[in-house]
Amino acid sequence: MTTVTTCCVVGGGPAGMVLGYLLARAGIAVTVLEKHGGFLRDFRGDTIHPSTAQLMDELGLGTAFGRLPIRTVDTVHLVTDDGTYAIADFSRIPGPHRLGFLPQWDFLNFLTEQAERYPGFDLRMRAEAVDVVRHGTRIAGVLVRDTDGELSELHADLIVAADGRDSTIRAAVDLPIVEHGAPIDVLWFRVSKHDDDPESAFGRLTRGHFMVMIDRGDYWQAGYLIVKGEHEHLRAEGIDEFRRRVADVAPFLSDRLDEISSWDDAPLLSVQVNRLRRWWRPGLLCIGDAAHAMSPVAGVGINLAVQDAVAAARILAGPLRTGRVSPWHLARVQVRRTLPTAVTQRVQRLAQDRVISPVIHGEAGGRTPLVIRALDRVPALRTVPAFAIGHGVLPEHVP
Ligand SMILES: Cc1cc2nc3c(=O)[nH]c(=O)nc-3n(C[C@H](O)[C@H](O)[C@H](O)COP(=O)(O)OP(=O)(O)OC[C@H]3O[C@@H](n4cnc5c(N)ncnc54)[C@H](O)[C@@H]3O)c2cc1C
Incomplete structure (x- = not known):
């Protein structure tokens, strides 16, 4: 037909x-x-x-x-070993809308x-x-x-x-x-959110680990970044090792990581x-x-x-x-x-x-990357990533 x-x-x-x-x-x-x-x-x-x-x-x-x-969300934060850094401020971009x-x-x-x-x-x-x-x-x-x-x-x-x-x-x-290739892959998973959890911060990084966390009301949607090609190795080590890594970067989640019961709960996004x-x-x-x-x-x-x-x-x-x-x-x-x-x-x-890449390879750590410290220190600079994420280059308008 x-x-x-x-x-x-x-x-x-x-x-x-x-x-x-x-x-x-x-x-x-x-x-x-x-x-x-x-x-x-x-x-x-x-x-x-x-x-x-x-x-x-x-x-x-x-x-x-x-x-x-x-x-x-008005402000996007990143938590590192040194503290919490504001890296993008959506209240500073033109127009009434924030990141949603x-x-x-x-x-x-x-x-x-x-x-x-x-x-x-x-x-x-x-x-x-x-x-x-x-x-x-x-x-x-x-x-x-x-x-x-x-x-x-x-x-x-x-x-x-x-x-x-x-x-x-x-x-x-x-x-x-x-x-163009990509040096990273992401494991996505969700864990429940408790009332006494820290305020939502989008990223958490510490030596060897980088994790993104999105507050979805009663649970966290998290993305744990791994070195490209590392997935098989990580699977071989077992789900407990993965839970340990997550606990290293977000210790407040330790009491509920058994919610990731198998690798089916943490599917791989092969980054392209x-x-x-x-x-x-x-x-x-x-x-x-x-x-x-x-x-x-x-x-x-x-x-x-x-x-x-x-x-x-x-x-x-x-x-x-x-x-x-x-x-x-x-x-x-x-x-x-x-x-x-x-x-x-x-x-x-x-x-x-x-x-x-340097963070998840364990090559960087200790000091927070300069660009992140600069964004936190100079509020006006935080408009740049907010505009780039929020509107992008050459924003389009309705015909
Ligand atoms: C785990 C994950 C997390 C992400 N997080 C974010 C984020 O936080 N923010 C962000 O901006 N982007 C994020 N992205 C990227 C974002 O999802 C994509 O860039 C965006 O969805 C692309 O939109 P699209 O319509 O081009 O394609 P898609 O959203 O991929 O939609 C393609 C659609 O086509 C359908 N389809 C495929 N093949 C066929 C076929 N042969 N016939 C009929 N239908 C077909 C699919 O079912 C699908 O519905 C994420 C992606 C993934 C995988």
Whole structure:
């Protein structure tokens, strides 16, 4: 069976859902394919950046969005052996919004509800794009597998691959990718939060250990950074050794680390930093993680994905409406979003190589890195990381 739409977005993550919403709002028929049956799944970042909150205001959704259970943070702290350091201050950046945290499924469900008000919006859950359909050199559609394993074709004027860092669609069209590599991996786990726990601090570092902690109300979502390739070795040492390491960097968690009962409770995120050399082929555009996997440093992957979607909607809505999307339009999206992506990845790689890597290799310790002490000492400096995380380079605005 073959169906036809104007734009097919593969992947209902932050990039795909924001693009789906914006195109439907612009009166364009858009089908979003999501291979999962719902948005409730493993933790993959909850950050609502000030730019996203501002976007909701610009779309007139600010009031409804503000009713969601978003927890906001003014200042981000890092705890080291020397003390607690303030490293980013969101109260200093322009605009009313701070750094927010909202379970990602709440955000995606909200976007779905809003998008469904527009007749052109069609979200197909449990629909996995398994390949592309070609007409000559142009990508003209995708092959979709539904829950029963049935295959069908969905044809569209434009396919947008927003299917994440292991993108099937990107692989199917063989776009060249530049791997920057990463010296770290992350083990994610959760442990319960007690009333007498220290105030939330985002990072804790001590010689040999670096851990990120996100306050999610009644539990901590934690990410323990390891040297890339160390996972097998750590597993061989056993879960008790992992618990001991966590207790070293956050001693107040010692009384509840048996909640990490096996390695299943601490899945590995293999960190990748990469970027497509070309984000498009005739009839196809990649955005979000499918175009550029970001390091978890500073938690900006969602922001980049959302901003890509806004730029794509702004540049492509007109041509989609008239049925005239050309390679030139697709290249314009890449040109617009390459600078923010490249600059952010460069800064992330510097932080990985100069700050995090020496710490987790046990080469740095004792004294807190100079850059962290400088941020704490000079309040005005804390505006820089807050703006970079909160809005990023070349922030996008609603068409
Ligand atoms: C453990 C973890 C923690 C993170 N923490 C943060 C954080 O704190 N802050 C932050 O900003 N970023 C964080 N990130 C990164 C962030 O999740 C990504 O950068 C962001 O989600 C990218 O959005 P996306 O829409 O491009 O891709 P994704 O969010 O990966 O969405 C892709 C979607 O496509 C679907 N899909 C995949 N293949 C297909 C297919 N063939 N057919 C149909 N659907 C398909 C997937 O199911 C998924 O829903 C984290 C990532 C991980 C893994």
